[in-house]
Amino acid sequence: MTTNVMYDHPGPRARMRNLIYSIVFAALLVAAVWWVIVILADNGQLTAAKWKPLIEAQNWTTYLLPGLWNTIKAAVISVVIALPLGAILGVARMSDHGWLRWPASVIVEFFRSVPVIILMVFAFQLWFSLVGTSSPLAAVVIGLVLYNGSVLAEVFRAGVRALPKGQTEAAVAIGLRKTQVMTNVLLPQALTAMLPAIVSQLVVILKDTALGGILVGYVELRRAAATSASNYQNLLPTYVLISVIYIVLNLTLTTSASVLERRFRRGRKGGKVVDAAAVGSVVGEVTGDETR
Amino acid sequence: MDFSFLSDPRYDVLGAFWMNVQLTFWSAIGALILGTILAGMRVSPVPLMRGFATTYVNVVRNIPLTVIIIMMAQVMYTQLGLKLASRTPGEHPQIFLNAQNFRLAVLGFILYTSTFVAEAIRSGINTVPPGQAEAARAIGLKFTQVLGIVVMPQAFRAVIAPLASVLIALTKNTTVASAIGVAEAALLMNTLMENEADKYFAVFIVIALGFVVLTLPIGLLLGWVAHRATVKR
Numbered sequence: 001m002t003t004n005v006m007y008d009h010p011g012p013r014a015r016m017r018n019l020i021y022s023i024v025f026a027a028l029l030v031a032a033v034w035w036v037i038v039i040l041a042d043n044g045q046l047t048a049a050k051w052k053p054l055i056e057a058q059n060w061t062t063y064l065l066p067g068l069w070n071t072i073k074a075a076v077i078s079v080v081i082a083l084p085l086g087a088i089l090g091v092a093r094m095s096d097h098g099w100l101r102w103p104a105s106v107i108v109e110f111f112r113s114v115p116v117i118i119l120m121v122f123a124f125q126l127w128f129s130l131v132g133t134s135s136p137l138a139a140v141v142i143g144l145v146l147y148n149g150s151v152l153a154e155v156f157r158a159g160v161r162a163l164p165k166g167q168t169e170a171a172v173a174i175g176l177r178k179t180q181v182m183t184n185v186l187l188p189q190a191l192t193a194m195l196p197a198i199v200s201q202l203v204v205i206l207k208d209t210a211l212g213g214i215l216v217g218y219v220e221l222r223r224a225a226a227t228s229a230s231n232y233q234n235l236l237p238t239y240v241l242i243s244v245i246y247i248v249l250n251l252t253l254t255t256s257a258s259v260l261e262r263r264f265r266r267g268r269k270g271g272k273v274v275d276a277a278a279v280g281s282v283v284g285e286v287t288g289d290e291t292r
Numbered sequence: 293m294d295f296s297f298l299s300d301p302r303y304d305v306l307g308a309f310w311m312n313v314q315l316t317f318w319s320a321i322g323a324l325i326l327g328t329i330l331a332g333m334r335v336s337p338v339p340l341m342r343g344f345a346t347t348y349v350n351v352v353r354n355i356p357l358t359v360i361i362i363m364m365a366q367v368m369y370t371q372l373g374l375k376l377a378s379r380t381p382g383e384h385p386q387i388f389l390n391a392q393n394f395r396l397a398v399l400g401f402i403l404y405t406s407t408f409v410a411e412a413i414r415s416g417i418n419t420v421p422p423g424q425a426e427a428a429r430a431i432g433l434k435f436t437q438v439l440g441i442v443v444m445p446q447a448f449r450a451v452i453a454p455l456a457s458v459l460i461a462l463t464k465n466t467t468v469a470s471a472i473g474v475a476e477a478a479l480l481m482n483t484l485m486e487n488e489a490d491k492y493f494a495v496f497i498v499i500a501l502g503f504v505v506l507t508l509p510i511g512l513l514l515g516w517v518a519h520r521a522t523v524k525r
Contacts, residue, residue: 005425005426005429006335006425006429006435006438006439006443007435007438010337014337018338021341022338022339022340022341025340025341026340029340029344039372040372043371043372043373045372110500113460113503113507113508114500114504115464115465115503117467117468117470117478118477118478118481118496118499118503121481121482121485122492122495122496122500124485125485125489125492126492129492203354207354207355207356207357208356210356210357210358210359211356211358211468214358214468214470215478222356222358222359226362235366235367235370235371236367236372239359239362239363239366239367242359243355243359243363246354246355246359247350247351247354247355251350251354
């Protein structure tokens, strides 16, 4: 429901009232901003020496760009593995065979309820004992793949479930096998409906790479920036900068997805869209996925 | 598998999980309050408030939680001197730091989680068909009445399931507090991995099952409540 159906078109009194609210709120905002500036100035955060390193080429080539590259590398590898894994797990959970459905359900439910950072710490040790070398990148990727593969499995399942039943019935009626029904009829249609949910999962993956810098020592953007900040003695400006980088990356991802989605849906007849928040309600259970 | 570390007095497994529960409890209350205020702003007739709430949600939601939590400790406290606990003279400084870091972490979780609470509430309002509000206006109700008597009671029922999801995610997110040294389960797991490296599988099973035990009841209980409360259309 859009907000404007909730109140009538404002008359002179309502306009006056809204104007007063606007002015009061604007005054509060300005006061808050001024207060922040005063605090920053009092703590010596607004000096050129603190902010200049952000535009120094050496800072970028030594710390920030390698960190950003590591963040993107871990995210891309995780996505490339997690998407097919999620599709396989999601299809397995919808299988007619109990021996396939049950293990898939247990795997999905288990890895969805364990925090990613726990998975990363475990993966670090697992990799060390199996391969014999320590690899923070492997720990980050394994942790992200296990978690997001399971979440994407649910997204795929919700996407297929949201399709009209007639699709399956018609496919079966013309004599397609179960595999063909899934791969030729259901999945291609479900994919467009799932696009928004998949993209919000990509944003989650990108943000979660930062978990790798806490306990398993992966030098992603945040950890690289922390080194840079202690070198240049400018914690606040550096953290502001990496926050902006993350926001820009994630907003670009979200915006390009909605453009893509609109192009996909053009010329198609409706069909439900599964967005991340709706996955739980479509599958009919409470999940904890969309916030991560 | 060797679970002997469970009876080792050096490792307080239950205490670590209790810390996660406490972090979740206080953050959930704070996030619910701030999130409701933000959601209210997003549907308000004042454009400036709508703009502020939208900007806040889109900015904070896109910053990794790790960055927010570490910013709380290193920027807010170390650089700007934000103190949330008081230091009593003669006391061990670690006691002050523990209280301080706990509260900073809770503040960080509140700032981050409130954006998801706001989105959940807004999506709940969106599930109420426009005809409900239109009919309410047609019989002459005011904005507060439309919202309070007609829209909110229906929206609240639709909001239980997404809010439960946010709560589960928050429970798992409290592990990020390990980044600023709050003694919770993820930090304990890290210590265990270093000291008892040979039992890493048993350690993982214990910690992971701890989170399954924490999150599963929330999901089942609130899922059942949400199912019962849904407005059948």
